[in-house]
Amino acid sequence: DTGVSQDPRHKITKRGQNVTFRCDPISEHNRLYWYRQTLGQGPEFLTYFQNEAQLEKSRLLSDRFSAERPKGSFSTLEIQRTEQGDSAMYLCASTDRASNTGELFFGEGSRLTVL
């Protein structure tokens, strides 16, 4: 296993278009997180899955954002009607322990540019 993988690595889209990002966690990890990181800032928590259940969502996750993790394996993050303010790096992380005690393993991120 090569770690957490994210696809695509880069996405350029026009305002108003929909985009979808995929995250494949480390295979034995049952916990999966999405974060958003803007330039020069720390990651901001978006949402958390334990297996297929979405257990926590940030206030940052507006109704234009939706995340799924069918069958508790890979996850997708969809942004509808993108806005320029959505331009950021979207990071996925996974772990086999609660993140409040254990190490998170991050992917390299999906960079979104909204024109």
Next chain:
Amino acid sequence: AQTVTQSQPEMSVQEAETVTLSCTYDTSESDYYLFWYKQPPSRQMILVIRQEAYKQQNATENRFSVNFQKAAKSFSLKISDSQLGDAAMYFCAFPSMDTGRRALTFGSGTRLQVQP
């Protein structure tokens, strides 16, 4: 809101010297973990070191150690014998109530430059 504050946006250190990165946090919890993560340019974030709040002893991982002051809610990272590969963004993090303690809240980061 529970927060994590890193007051040093950028730091610079000479190779082989020691540097300390600062972090303060706010929580009403008594038992928690604190983390330092490293994000090299264009590479994924990795865990540097972890501290359990109920442990008196400061955590150490090779050249990396922490100075944990629970009463002051301070959690600084010391890097000894700095190497060029240490150049990166460093983020302090802890599981705040803002995320229901289910996820980590990160500070804004400190960019560390290592001068040869």
